[in-house]
Amino acid sequence: MKYFSLTNGSVITGGEILQNKAVIVKNDKIVDIVDQCSLPHDIEKIDLGGNYLAPGFIDVQVNGAGGAFFGGAPTADGLGIMEKALLKEGTTGFLVTAATNKFEVYRQMIQYAHDHRKEALGNYLGLHLEGPYINPRSKGAHPVGLIKKATLDEVKALVESGDGEIRVMTMAPELQPEEVIRYLDAQGIVISIGHSAPTYDEAMHFLTGRKRMATHLYNGMQPMHHRYPGLIPAIFRARPFTGIVVDGIHVSYPMVRLAKQVLADSLMLVTDAVTTCKTGAYQHTLRNDHYVTVGADGKETISGSALSMLKAVQNCVEHVDISLAEAVNMASLYPAQSIGLADRIGQIKKGFDADFIVFDSNFQVCKVCLKGTFMC
Numbered sequence: 001m002k003y004f005s006l007t008n009g010s011v012i013t014g015g016e017i018l019q020n021k022a023v024i025v026k027n028d029k030i031v032d033i034v035d036q037c038s039l040p041h042d043i044e045k046i047d048l049g050g051n052y053l054a055p056g057f058i059d060v061q062v063n064g065a066g067g068a069f070f071g072g073a074p075t076a077d078g079l080g081i082m083e084k085a086l087l088k089e090g091t092t093g094f095l096v097t098a099a100t101n102k103f104e105v106y107r108q109m110i111q112y113a114h115d116h117r118k119e120a121l122g123n124y125l126g127l128h129l130e131g132p133y134i135n136p137r138s139k140g141a142h143p144v145g146l147i148k149k150a151t152l153d154e155v156k157a158l159v160e161s162g163d164g165e166i167r168v169m170t171m172a173p174e175l176q177p178e179e180v181i182r183y184l185d186a187q188g189i190v191i192s193i194g195h196s197a198p199t200y201d202e203a204m205h206f207l208t209g210r211k212r213m214a215t216h217l218y219n220g221m222q223p224m225h226h227r228y229p230g231l232i233p234a235i236f237r238a239r240p241f242t243g244i245v246v247d248g249i250h251v252s253y254p255m256v257r258l259a260k261q262v263l264a265d266s267l268m269l270v271t272d273a274v275t276t277c278k279t280g281a282y283q284h285t286l287r288n289d290h291y292v293t294v295g296a297d298g299k300e301t302i303s304g305s306a307l308s309m310l311k312a313v314q315n316c317v318e319h320v321d322i323s324l325a326e327a328v329n330m331a332s333l334y335p336a337q338s339i340g341l342a343d344r345i346g347q348i349k350k351g352f353d354a355d356f357i358v359f360d361s362n363f364q365v366c367k368v369c370l371k372g373t374f375m376c
């Protein structure tokens with residue numbers, strides 16, 4: 001039985017930074033948060049050296065890590081490689097994201113994900129399909145030849161083959177049959193609007209009355225216009241949980257600041273990270289601090305980030321004037337809420353999973369704990 005306490009750290013949770021507190025862990029759960037002076041004498045005490053203790057980060061949009069591009073070129077060992085690489089960065093929960101691709105790639109990925117469950121470390125939470133049911137007008141780096149309109153039979157076949165693996169689907173709802181939207185809602189799959197070009201009224205119709213998300217704000221969306229407001233103002237009004245890539249490249253920091261002022265606790269951090277790949281539909285090439293795909297005409301399109309969740313937190317604090325405690329919420333609590341897991345992950349709270357990241361004042365990872373076990 002594991003039974004220990006974490007002491008001498010600044011505990012970040014629920015939008016606060018707690019001082020002189022100790023977190024008590026038993027097996028894989030947090031059992032209490034107490035004053036350090038109240039700890040039992042016989043409990044093991046792990047000294048955090050004055051560093052920050054935060055909930056493990058949750059990334060609901062990440063395509064690859066550690067050299068494994070599981071979201072585009074899946075392999076049998078790719079998901080395990082991603083788990084280990086993301087744990088080293090403090091990500092204790094993630095959705096593997098697969099952009100628009102051939103259906104045989106989706107089926108292969110789903111099968112590998114099924115097979116991996118029995119040996120999974122525990123931070124893989126499911127799949128996020130970002131396509132193929134998107135709008136060619138807002139395709140970004142998605143191959144236009146693989147984009148399609150959904151049919152109910154095709155979507156049912158995809159979901160049923162997933163057997164619960166698919167948690168989120170990004171699509172352009174303005175182009176999809178209403179019966180597809182109703183079916184996904186009934187299956188409990190979160191529909192995220194992205195790579196979409198609806199009118200303002202179409203977007204509001206989709207975003208009103210149901211649990212929704214929005215995928216990487218500003219990217220894959222038509223720009224705001226004072227006569228043709230479109231998707232972004234609808235997101236600002238409806239305030240679904242909305243991901244944003246805070247690397248200063250995908251979105252400029254002033255636009256992150258604007259989004260935070262409007263969306264408040266609905267804005268969450270995602271990395272949309274990829275890794276170098278030379279095969280398949282997405283051949284990503286690293287350009288300093290981000291990735292691109294290169295078209296036949298030599299034109300480069302931003303295709304993914306080289307971001308970690310901790311770096312996104314740091315960028316929020318240093319470039320957007322968001323408090324550290326709130327930036328941590330954006331990387332943990334709000335993502336957990338967006339996918340319906342906020343009853344067990346996303347906070348340091350009694351009864352929650354013992355998932356933690358310890359980092360220093362320079363935003364360097366010191367320790368990572370997954371379900372009560374220190375992984376690095």
